[in-house]
Amino acid sequence: MAPTPAAPKPGSGSDPERPVHIVFVGAGAVGCFYASRLHHPTHNIRTSLIARSNYPTLAAHGVMLQTHSFGDYTFHPEAVYPSVPAAATAVPEWDYVIVTTKALPDRSDDAALIAPLVTDGRTCLVLIQNGVGVEAPYRARFPRNPIVSAVTVVSAEQVSHGVVRQNRWTRVSLGGYVDSASLVSGGAASAGGDGEELGRRGAECAAQLADWWGRLGGIRDVEVKDEIDLQMVRWHKLCINAAFNPSAVLSGGRGNADMVRDAELRAHLKGVMEEIWEAVPRVLGRGFGEGMASPERILKSTERNVGSKPSMLLDWEAGRPMEVEVILGNPVRIARGKGVELPRMQSLYALLRSMQEVRERGREGKL
Template sequence: MAAEPKDILLLGLGAVGAIYAFVLQRSGLARVTVVARSNYEAVKERGMDIQSLKYGEHKGWRPYRIFKSINEAADRAYSHVVLVTKMIVELETNSQLLEPLLSPAYTEKFSQPVYVLMQNGMNIEVDLWNAVKALNQETPRIIGTSVYIGSKLLDKHIVEHSDFDRVSMGIHREETNVLVNTPEEAAILSGFGDILSSGGTDVTIVPEIHRVKFQKNAFNCTYGSITSLSRYNMQGLFRKPPDEDYTPPATNPNLVDSAHPTPAREATTPVPASFPMVAEYTIPWMYELLSEVKELGQKLFPDAGYDELPLTVLVSTSAIVNKPTSNERPSMLVDVELGRPTEVEVIIGSLVRASRTVGVSMPRLETIYALMLIIQEHVLYEFRKKAKL
């Protein structure tokens, strides 16, 4: 006899949330209730049009239930609550977002679910862990994830998805660098991982999620910030102009001391670049930035194997970007272009604060953080001003 589908609540029906809501329901193992705040009316009226190279085209797809607020959805127990929302902690923390599920009105009727945070950034689990622990019920069950997916919203009810989506997941603990899952933790992870994999997502279960998330964060803090500040996407870094008759000019000898290349310039020789001066200065600078991130990672997660992280991030990304079909746009760049707050605090600020705690110097990342804060603070100012109208 088939098991009853699990009730799962998913918050955030953006480009990533729409695909994972679809995947969870596609598994046949879940009834998915979605909270869609910004695009609720459009999806309620038309459903979600999914255009996916992997899953095909699904016009007017709908989850099991859809609401505009968590208060409306807090009418039943859920096995899992999945957060696929932006982490703008200056505006709202996860515990504030989930307040209806943490209030006595809910906790006196229903047990706490497994929380799954499919969000960017480091240390994002701590706030929710503390809030759930303060309920004095069972030990909080929080799954952290590292998500790789190619998707974007074309309209409020239209999502375009590429041919890949994969998730690494692991248990968040108060202790750090615990490298073995207990039987209870393994059961929690396989319980949710089986639903995702049945829906079609590639799932990897790991014993320590934060070192895996750190590698993803290295990508985000580098490319998100550089594309946001330059206003050029990743093709602007690695892909030569498409003109068939374009020949890169020789690098001006007055601008380059070719007899004394820096170690970073020598290390990045295999990395393709859009222009010679980008190869000479920008790519090596990115390598040095990633080397700072690597040093912090080695301090936080001993024996994590980050030695090749700088070159790996550059080479692997440039290989993806230089595919003819690639049009990679980091979410931070998209937010800046649309005048929205970015996840600068959880992606970059979290590393800056961690570096000061453990005594790692990160002058390049601190510079990036300082510049991104100019954009962030002005956008937040406008956002708060409009909220008062």
């Protein structure tokens, strides 16, 4: 890794002459909800959105939020941009670039996409996405920038262009990211030097964002973790996502509660979760803590979640690409790199990826 220059921190909002410039890439459910809790012009924190298909609506009217936690309100961001180049031209230096697209590394290289927004060694990159291994392409492309990895349990959806509904939950967990894989094996990050400095700056950015989201944005359950604990949260959420999401598609389109009431599917879901549970100590060097919901508890609480469909099933039904690589492919590969096979996950991965491929070949008339 190249030496990290002694770079000033991203803006803190304390200098009246220097606003903090924050931009969200991906103005969907998660992006609009968390951006709306992070725009505080009176504190000199100015949050903008980069939108795509919903750009005309957002530019004209802002975002209508219908929230369980904060009531209904309209969010008028600092600016809405139709593209990354437009945002890069408008603001010479972005302090924070927050990526809230779906994580689809097999479809698009979003680290390359955001490059025009990133000032080398300064801009802090924040990734609020599901799955594991999402940080790696950003760390490879931006070796000198602080990265904050973030996991949210929010339940939110964009019900129509510019209308975002938050159904429940607000929790977001944040942690600096250097390179967890080398951290676990005692590599770059734990070896001191540049890794240590990057880790420190990532942790500072995580703490700063947590303060703004919590104190100014009213998100009471924002939490800051160390790098490995944050990965622990990612892998724990993966227990739910990797078990329920692909199974909902492969079982023919069944919702979560419906699946856990079927004895064979319930055993299968438990098997996937237990496989991850047993692998985690070897992948991350620590096991899940006492406070983390066990597979049995997850299954039990899902019984009440009637009518809920996992996002992967909604994507499949709408003909959109699924987050198959970050939810299945990456964990299988990361675990294999640590000498751990995840056979149930590997089967789900192979089958789901194939379903997607066959559908696409059909669309292209290549069947």
